[in-house]
Amino acid sequence: MIFKNAISWFEIPAADIDRAQTFYERIFDIKMDRIEFEGTTMCMFPLEDPMNGVGGALCQVSDFHQPSANSGTMIYLNANPDVQIVADRIEAAGGTIIVPKTEISPEYGYMAVFLDTEGNRVALHSVPEKYL
Incomplete structure (x- = not known):
């Protein structure tokens, strides 16, 4: 089997969905859509x-999901064109830079790599400029 993308979907645990949504919207300068169903609340990238x-x-x-700062899978979110642009917003939004x-x-x-407001260890990645 050959995959177009190795990943098709990911979920980042949130203990406080409002706080988490505010954090990610601030650091990426985005608006997330929220859906609720059967005791689940999701904010979509x-x-x-x-x-x-x-x-x-x-x-x-x-x-079902538990935030983790030091175990489990770590995802890398797209921070193109430059990781530093997103990283510069993390501490002001309530997160902590680890790397x-x-x-x-x-x-x-x-x-x-950073810790979000929920205690999740999450990474950022940006590709070399020649690929943008």
Whole structure:
């Protein structure tokens, strides 16, 4: 099997969905749509083409997702054109930088890691300028 994208969907746990939504909207300068169903509240990251892109959401479901600062999978969110633009907003929005902007390599670009307001360890990635 060959995947167009290795990931098709992700969920970031939120203990306080309002606080989490405010944080991510501030650091990415976006507006997230909220949906609620069967005891679940999700705030969707905006996508250009929902049927052909990797999507994700903040997710508040009691006893299903637990925020984690040091275990489990770590996702890298798209911070193009420059990780630093998003990283510069994190502390003012209530998060904490764990790893500042760091070059992975000239071919793979830059990354940074932060803790969000919910206690999740999340990373940022931006590709080299020549790929934008």
